[in-house]
Amino acid sequence: MFSTLAEMSVASRLAPFGSTVFTEITALARAHGAVDLGQGYPTWEGPDFVKEAAIEAIRHASNQYPPSMGIAELREAIARRWLTDTGMSVDPDTEITVTSGCTEALAATFLGLFEPGDEVILFEPVYDAYPVGCALSGAVPRYVTLHHPGFRLRADELEAAVTSRTRAVLVNTPHNPTGRVFDRAELAAVADLCRRHDLVAITDEVYERMVYDGEHLRLATFPGMWERTLTLSSIGKSFSLTGWKTGWAIGPEHLTAAVRAAHQFLTFTTPNPMQHGAAAALAAPEDYYVELVAGYRRRRDLLTAGLAELGFEVTVPEGAYYVLADHTRFGFADDVTFVHHLIEDVGVAAIPPSAFYPVSDEGRRLVRFAFCKDEATLGEALRRMQRLRS
Numbered sequence: 001m002f003s004t005l006a007e008m009s010v011a012s013r014l015a016p017f018g019s020t021v022f023t024e025i026t027a028l029a030r031a032h033g034a035v036d037l038g039q040g041y042p043t044w045e046g047p048d049f050v051k052e053a054a055i056e057a058i059r060h061a062s063n064q065y066p067p068s069m070g071i072a073e074l075r076e077a078i079a080r081r082w083l084t085d086t087g088m089s090v091d092p093d094t095e096i097t098v099t100s101g102c103t104e105a106l107a108a109t110f111l112g113l114f115e116p117g118d119e120v121i122l123f124e125p126v127y128d129a130y131p132v133g134c135a136l137s138g139a140v141p142r143y144v145t146l147h148h149p150g151f152r153l154r155a156d157e158l159e160a161a162v163t164s165r166t167r168a169v170l171v172n173t174p175h176n177p178t179g180r181v182f183d184r185a186e187l188a189a190v191a192d193l194c195r196r197h198d199l200v201a202i203t204d205e206v207y208e209r210m211v212y213d214g215e216h217l218r219l220a221t222f223p224g225m226w227e228r229t230l231t232l233s234s235i236g237k238s239f240s241l242t243g244w245k246t247g248w249a250i251g252p253e254h255l256t257a258a259v260r261a262a263h264q265f266l267t268f269t270t271p272n273p274m275q276h277g278a279a280a281a282l283a284a285p286e287d288y289y290v291e292l293v294a295g296y297r298r299r300r301d302l303l304t305a306g307l308a309e310l311g312f313e314v315t316v317p318e319g320a321y322y323v324l325a326d327h328t329r330f331g332f333a334d335d336v337t338f339v340h341h342l343i344e345d346v347g348v349a350a351i352p353p354s355a356f357y358p359v360s361d362e363g364r365r366l367v368r369f370a371f372c373k374d375e376a377t378l379g380e381a382l383r384r385m386q387r388l389r390s
Ligand SMILES: Cc1ncc(COP(=O)(O)O)c(C=O)c1O
Pocket: 040, 100, 101, 102, 103, 104, 127, 172, 176, 204, 206, 233, 234, 235, 236, 242, 245, 246, 247
């Protein structure tokens, strides 16, 4: 009886995912003293004005349960930001939910919206929380590949993925790990598909501020899309506070109600002081973002130029903070073998992207480097990788 129960459990549905590739690579990197360009967290701290706001909140007794939907100050700050960015008004009481990071917003979305057997279109390379969201909710992922080297979204392949069971499409832009910032034509194709097949759109915009070429476009602002789109994001990346896990979901009342139904019993709410910090973060002047982007652009250019010089074939990322580089020139069988060599013999950690390709084998020729690392760290990694030449 126990084994039957276990087979039906969430644990068994999650078993195929094992531990994340990040956990394994981080442990291996530590064991070998490798410079870590693997996991996507910055080597520097978030801004003081945000940390001070959270400290003030702790000192002044904002330490009890906040409302499940999030404190009013943060929901209002999110609404103001949305108005500035899109020109659209959003109701902080019925259309915004604060969550414990974008990760919880994703889980609440999957659990709140889907029945077992519903199909969700995902793009590969895929961020691991999406197939896990499917496994949690019983939804079935249908993958559309963003093909190397351009990683463009192809409307014909998107259309071919639709069946009578399709309920939603999930778009991550700027995209981890390709660095794509989807352009107007690509997002218009998604919007068109959603309208014609009556699909929900879920967008993961955690890298919304990290755009170096092109423009961050929000699917929710395309004609007819507000009513069917949930926009998910968080402060982790934009404010170099990945450990804060403070995010949100924005969408029309009927979709917000579904997110809140699950969120209420997943975490109920998000730590109160961090919400005060996040509200301060979202009031940051434009200068803050200008500086953030300038720093990231410098680091991107340093890493991509260095990798190209070493012999990698590099697709320069338009956004986010990762580079996918083609390692085939160095003669290794696949990405996992190459990354092991890189960590154990060269002393640099990176991520083997085949973990992000559930369907195609296009990830085997690639390796992902993160450039949310200070310039000294990037420089040291490039110096060590000179060994690849011999
Ligand atoms: C595409 C994407 N979505 C979501 C997350 C997680 O966001 P959060 O830390 O706010 O839960 C990450 C973190 O790496 C990510 O890369």
